[in-house]
Structures are given as C-alpha cells and as structure tokens.
Amino acid sequence: MEDEDDPLVDTVVADRYRVLRKLGEGAMSLVYEVQHTKIARAFAMKRLQPALVRNTEAIQRFSREAELLASLRHPNVVDISDWVTLPDGTPCMILEFLHGASLSVRLQREALPWETIGRMGDQAMSALQLAHRMGIVHRDLKPENIFISIDDVGDERVKLVDFGVSHLSGSTRLSGVHEIVGTPSYMSPEQAQGLTDEIGPATDVWAMGAILYEMATQKVAFDAGSVAEALMRIVAGNAEPLLKYRKDAPSAFVELVERAISRDARRIRTIEELRAGLRKALAAPPPAPARTSTGNRVATPVAGTPRLSPTPPRGASTTGQPPAISRTLTPPTLSRTLTPSTMAVAVPRAEAPNPFKPEGTAIDFSKQRRTVTIGVVAAVVVTMVNIVIALVL
Secondary structure: OHHHHOOOOOOEEOOOEEEEEEEEEOOOEEEEEEEEOOOOOEEEEEEEOHHHOOOHHHHHHHHHHHHHHHHOOOOOEOOEEEEEEOOOOOEEEEEEOOOEEEHHHHHOOOOOOHHHHHHHHHHHHHHHHHHHHOOEEOOOOOHHHEEEEEOOOOOEEEEEOOOOOOEEOOOOOOOOOOOOOOOHHHOOHHHHOOOHHHOOHHHHHHHHHHHHHHHHHOOOOOOOOOHHHHHHHHHHOOOOOHHHOOOOOOHHHHHHHHHHOOOOOOOOOOHHHHHHHHHHHOOOOOOOOEEOOOOOEEOOOOOOOOOOOOOOOOOOOOOOOOOOOOOOOOOOOOOOOOOOOOHHHHOOOOOOOOOOOOOOOOOOHHHHHHHHHHHHHHHHHHHHHHHHHHHHO
16 A cells, blocks of 8 residues: 555654545645544645755745745635644645545536536635735646535535645745646646746636636646647637537626637736626526416516506505595585485485484485385375265265
C-alpha cells in the first residue's frame, strides 16, 4: 500500500495531529487526513513536497498561501486553522476537512443541470469577489480547485482550494517554481503569452468562463493534444460553439460564456459583471398559470406587481367602504291618496304590528285589493236582492 510506505502515516505531528492517510498530492504539496488527538476531529494537513523543502522560493509561496487563506474569511473558501512544522522543519497547513469531491470528479458523470450551474457558479464567484477586492488573484482556477463539499445534513457548498500560485497585488513576484503559472486549458491569453504584468482579476474571469462552459457541456473549452496546442488555441483560436454540445442552453448563457472567453472588446473583465450575468441568464422562469377544473387559466400575480381587482359595478365603492349616499337622494314621499294601488310604495318599512298577521310575514296588497272588490260587489248584490223582495211583497 502507498500509505504504508509514507513515513508520516500513523505518526503524531506537533503533539496533537495523528496522520491517518494520504488524500492526494500535487506538483508542490501533499495532503493528508489527520485527527486531533484531544477532540477527535478530522482535519486536512497540507505539506510541501519533500523535493521542495530546501527551495526558499517554494517555502515563501507556501507561506504566502497560508497567509492568503487566513485573510479570506468566506464560506466558499477552504478554512485554515493552524500552522505546524514537521521534525525536519517542513511547514504544514491545517485546513478544514472537506467531505465530497472536486468539480472535475462530478463532471466525469454528467453535464450539470442549469440550476446547479447557477448555484455553484454563483458561490465560486462570491468567493472570487472577496479575493479580488483584497487584491488577490487566484491564477489557477480549474475544476480540480473547485471542491463540492457536503455537510452532515447533505447540503452542498462550493469551496475554492489551492491558492498556491495566487498573486497578491503589491507583493514581490515569485517565479522559478513553475515556468508556466496555471493550468494550460484554463489560462487566459495574457497568461498563455507570458504577459505577467497584465495578469489580474480578468485572468480569473476568463478561467471562470471556461469552467462554466465545461459545467454545461462536459467538454474542456480549449482542449488540445499538447500544452503548446492548447496555448495556441487560447491565443489565436476559439472554443467550439457551446450549442454544439448543449442544445437546451439559454441564449443569454451562451452569450455570457462567449464574452467571458473572447479576446475582443466584448470580453468580460470583472467577476461582478460575470456573476450578475450568470444570475440573469439562469434566472428561474415565471411559474406557469394555474388551471381551474374547467381548464380556464388563472392569472398568477408576479412578485412586485400590484394585484388588479375586478372592475366594480356602476355605483359601487372602489375603496372597500360602503358607497356614500348622495345628498340629492330624498326619502320617498307618502302619497296623499292612499289607494290600494299606491299603498305598496307609501307604507314605511317600520309597520305597526298587525294582530291578524303572524309576526315577520309580508302583506300582499294585491290580495287585499281583490278582497275589497269582492266585498263591494257582494254588498251591491245583497242590496239589489233586498229591493226586489221589497217590491214583490
């Protein structure tokens, strides 16, 4: 086993960190999982490669990375908590232990959904915004240095790692450890041409544009068979059209990525502009209108839009209060001639109790009119019969 051949495994560093296993290595450093002997908490320990222990410039770069990480207190930047040395004097950083995998591992499975691209891209650029405001340029952004951390409840969070070749504005330039600073396929044109004086925040913006391209397509934007060919494509060529690999790409996203990795005046040069463009390009579409049981669409109000009420009927109040009574309206005038035909209008609502009518019932004046008419006719008939009888007798 490789870990069994590593002399650091199963040793205790600085009297408090037990080395459990080696996690990986890069050109300048090795990373181990360690456990604190007192609190039994896992950490990551990063140390210089043994071949660079006597390299003064490598030690300076390693120390500067620790200082940069300590200054970047951000939820999307790996956190540093301690600085220790091995018995031979090799410096080591103690970092938070991250569960999960790098973006490069995730992209081996599939191209990412648009929601995931928007969320992870926004988190990575949030960290870059802070770094750029502090005068720090990462200079080696790539999927391997974007770690997708998973916490104990299963939530994902992007963490930027490996600031080993980062440049701090105003600091002494270090060179000699790498002839080319950065990873060829994600280098900006100024990096590919060795124009170190032009390297700045726009360098990270270019790399982030190339990473967004890869997140959407699983293809490296400036892939090539050799380093020289990749650098030539960056300086003089173009990436394959994004729509060639992702037919459902929003047009705003395609245009944004094209501008981020273009060499003309359209090139996006600030991470703030790229981040705002990503948010706009991948904004969630408005919800589809709901449908009633009859199939009719019901309008869905949009946030920030005033809700429109139906047009009120004529004379109704539009303020939610009862309509005011016009001063020109007067109570109905009682008719002077109280005939059966006018009593229905003339009688006020508050009637005197009627002993012949159950309380709460309505009076039907039409029936009363019929009753009065029949009574008069009957009286006339009776009178005429009495006259005839009197004449006969």
